[in-house]
Amino acid sequence: MSDESDDLSPGWDAISGALESLYPGQEPRHFGTVISYQLGGSDPLDGISVYRSEESRPHWHFVTFGFSELYAKESTDPDVSGYGFELTFRLACATDASEPPMWALNFLQNLARYVFKTGNVFEDGHWMTANGPIALNENTPICSMGFAEDPRLLALDTPNGRLKFIQVVGLTAEEEEAAKRWSTRKLLDVLLPFMPLWITDLHRESLMSNSAVATQVMDGLRVDGSSQGYTYVDVLRIDMKKRLLRKSLIQVTLGARQVAQLHELLPLRLPFGRPFTVAGPEFQLVFQPAGQSGVAVDGAAMTIALPSITEFLRIVQAKEGRYQMAGLDEVEWHIQKTLITNPEGEVVATYG
Template sequence: MNEEEPRSGEAREESPGWEAIDTALNRLYPGIEPFHYGTMIPYRLGGPDPLDGVSVYKRQDPVPHWHYVTYGFTELHEKESENTQYSGFGFELTLRLAVEGEEEPPVWAINFLQNLARYVFSSGNPFLPGHHMDANGPIESDRETAITAIAFVEDPELGLIESPFGECRFVQVVGITQDELDLIKVWNTRSFLELVKARLPLYLTDLRRESLLGDSELRAAAELGVRTEGSSTGHLYFESLLWEEHRNLLKGNSYVLQLGAKQAESLARIVTGRLMHDRPLTLIGPDTEVMLLPDLQNRVAEMEEGLHLYLNADAAAELSRRLVPIESEFRLETMKQLTIRIVKTLMRDSEGNIVETIG
């Protein structure tokens, strides 16, 4: 993306969706000219960047930060979709990044927002408040930082607007640490962000900070929330999810469920947060699904889309207790027809090189 001059009034009139975003920002930043970064070649004409542009405002309150706002997830120039309620994907992303003494907004954050846009445009999956995502490394790739994941919340100042093409919600990206992500998975994004909002003014992303869970009082409050509310994570994605059926005419069929070590520990807590609160949990792999369902009796059912595991409280508790991120294989004592196999997870960089082995 290249920095460009602000769009002219004539161009704005030709882009009603863009003008709607500008109007919302002008209310928040009256008379302030932002830094603006636009694409040389529009995405619809074969350019590499899905977003038409990103505007960035420098703020001093409540702490100095850069406020990034995207243009392009919504319909900017004309109505293209048949959905009259939402403009495009129905949202634009924002990011509030702590200032570290620089005079211009860090460009890596714009590239990061473009990468998030590539995911949305290729998958068709929008980001909504309450979502979370593992970046599998520092969100600024060339920097040592504990911020390796993101959560999503409604921008606390911009919220929801109406454009001529439908609704647009401003969804803010919030940088979080790995252990904070693990907690969110076993609890929920909204409750965690509500708990820590005094520590993250306007849900600021600060690459210099350490985990907020180092505060014992805050961690205790979070653990209480996990126990009382359970987990809102209904789906987990596994790169190495497999299951096998072993037939035995005398003893009945048995099954082997294979999981990657990276997800084993968080899965252990999510099983408790879901099944112990009478909620199912779906594990999704490249070629199959496995659904864990609370029930009074333990049993296994093969379905067209994959496997259904019905677990009573004792089986769920044993599974939770024995899932550890170490390569191993064990049969459940409470459900002897089910064996769990945990395999190593190989973490790779953007070039495909193995950078870490878990398990």
């Protein structure tokens, strides 16, 4: 970049400075966006830089530019730059690899599209399913993601506010289940000795088959319950239907796969005195442990108080249909089939 443009990109310069300190003298492979997202382009990120690292094992280190404020300060929070983070991703490569794979760039842009569309941000300890292999045309068991602060890039103060470098860590389906049931961050700590720097290896087997890992996870669940207090979903609607001489009927629409997740996670939250939140693009549903059943709706947010989860688990099934619980007859659960599609829009799996 020219000196003139450097003066107009203090956020970009701060990130580049941190990377220069980590990789002194290395010229990154930079992949910029041709048409800006603000001008109608399809890629939200302004660019992605890729560095070659030999630490622990040969790998590519991807770093995004675009979640934070790279140019002028536009957000109202002076302490936080944009969304408050940039993503990083470490991908194992062959010793003689000369170029990073293009699928990884598209993968990071897809994560950016999710953030820019929903406003949901990634933080240390989050997880997210990829609904299929994270790399197209690769025979890989890696189909999910954990998120942790990059072990080599510390939080950064820029002229536009503070940002963190959040690393995407590829997980298998079994590891995702462990993350959901226990704690993503604690699971990543358990995995770290077996995947240094949390380098994603498309060809590794699930570490849940390692007896030392499995034992630590089971011990953690027994002591901690689940620290996973939320899940993001694509399907969640809350509709109020007026009824003559009776309370309004509250219709809650969820996908069957999300109900299956609730069956797994509610027993690890509410009996431990912890709430659980389901967050959708427009609505939010909170399950709250309480002495007696109750429901409250405040705009797009709904709270359900449950003294016990037994009735919910018995009545509301992960199968297409309509369900009502005794004691909460003003709530009707509409459960839809969950269709998993590939990037071409083809249905590859159906739940419910």
